Amino acid sequence: MADTANLSDTRLVALDWGTSSLRAFRLGAQGQVLDQRSRPWGIMNLPPAPTGQADAEPGAAFERALQDACGDWLAALPSVPVLACGMVGSAQGWREAGYLDTPTSLDDLARGLTVVQRGSGTPLHIVPGLLQRAGLPNVMRGEETQVLGVLADTSVASQGPLLVGLPGTHSKWVVAHKDGTRRGIERFHTFMTGEVFAALRGHTILGKTMQAPAAPDDAAFAQGLQVARGSDAALGLLSHIFSTRTLGLTGALPAAAQADYLSGILIGHEIASLARLHPPTGAAPIPLVLCGEADLCRRYAIALQACGFAPPTIAAQATVMGLWQIAIAAGLAAPGAESTPFPRSQPA
């Protein structure tokens, strides 16, 4: 049953729908979160059909996930728009939402929404992903929305370009403009840091001797950072990571320190690449913003400063704010409008 206390204030149902989870948000007239739900129904893990029944059409499992997460909201608010971002718009998602080319703007994204009709229900709108064709191609899906949310964050500086870091499984570093004619996303890079760390820990000899630390071992993390950029830098990543094992064999690195040491090597390499692409020294270094899981942002902030960058601004998680911005730009939602009359008939 929905918390119906402020149901009538709802202006948007916003969905952050990725590979491993579905998060649903009910947003009010200023884009504020009135209610939220989290379900494990990522696009690779949709709820199964009821026993003995087969899905009539490909979207049925997605519809089932949506109903489980927020079917009560949708029933009670039949005219409230629904906007989603993330892997739900991939080729393996509910409907492929295509890619827009970089550079792109809030308006481009808002004009590029893919509409999925849902029988008698309100349609689902999906934000497109981004494709960067110059050089080695790059793609994102979901992060574009997060960056737009960061750009709407009033605590983030507004002059000139920003470098927005979104650390995670696939870290993104996005050059974006908050204002002016270049407002929006200019270009970006991807680093597979998080996924490589998980693969090394879970599926190579390096994980065999690791023990989970009781708390993050910042000294071991800093030691790994130093390897990536210090006097042994020439050896490169494929050699550096082996020292996780050899320092363990020689007794210099306890088992509980090895995961943070390896994390430091990998994040150190990511930030060393970033420093080559955007040198932190010089007349006007680009301001940095980090947006992501708190402990990861903390680690990245340490790594950035170890590589000579100024302390980054840490932005709040921004996907919901980005969805709200896109909904407004697309005319799906209007900020600050008066409340609609509270529906007379509520589902039980």
Add this chain to the structure above:
Amino acid sequence: MADTANLSDTRLVALDWGTSSLRAFRLGAQGQVLDQRSRPWGIMNLPPAPTGQADAEPGAAFERALQDACGDWLAALPSVPVLACGMVGSAQGWREAGYLDTPTSLDDLARGLTVVQRGSGTPLHIVPGLLQRAGLPNVMRGEETQVLGVLADTSVASQGPLLVGLPGTHSKWVVAHKDGTRRGIERFHTFMTGEVFAALRGHTILGKTMQAPAAPDDAAFAQGLQVARGSDAALGLLSHIFSTRTLGLTGALPAAAQADYLSGILIGHEIASLARLHPPTGAAPIPLVLCGEADLCRRYAIALQACGFAPPTIAAQATVMGLWQIAIAAGLAAPGAESTPFPRSQPA
């Protein structure tokens, strides 16, 4: 049953005993291979005890593996020495054989053998591993024997230092001297190239879109090499590997080409590191020798030349020759000695 035709010519039973397999060789008076066996009894996969029996002591499973591989040889040749190298001498092996510090020589290794008594049988001798303490520590176990075999290869040039590459799960690059007062192994580096490739292919999103190629795709491999060292080099490994996926998404890299492309990126990064450590240009570039699996040596030879190195010498697989050299230096075997009398009593 043993092939007993030349049993009496046997001078050494040589064991190449690693993590995933046990290879046993019967060597003649010139170190030539008279007979060989291969078993899946790597130290992590030893044959189980017979049903209903428990092993009386820790070495029992190793003894069982040895008996299965060459028990007939050992029974027929009770005085022939047995020498092993590889992970059988690790802390998880039959007996820990310790590490010698680099630099080291054939004589150092021969003096450092660990002896495992085997009841009434001939003892097992195990070659020590090598430990390099300077800078980030490095270890090897088994490769030291392979390098000594390469140094004994008459087709390998003999003046000054050599750089011996042993590509594989953990690639080793070893600076060694064939002759003179510095004869032996001076120092080495490790790159986890093969294991990282397997982890990325098997346990990250990169493997999801890969199809096995009908034949090695050298063009895709060369494309990956170029990414590692070309105009996008500054992005670094963690970014480069993501292009395996994005080039697939944009239709530029067929599924069957993606594994070789990724292999090119990784081997390209390894060789780029090598080029920083041992610049291929200059007055007297160090001569290169490759020793390993044929297709891997072929790929590495391509990568080396793409990075400006001269064509490497390809040495024959050298572990057996290395074991023979160590056995002679240790006085376990004597080259060219006359045949012992053919045993009267042969096991059936």
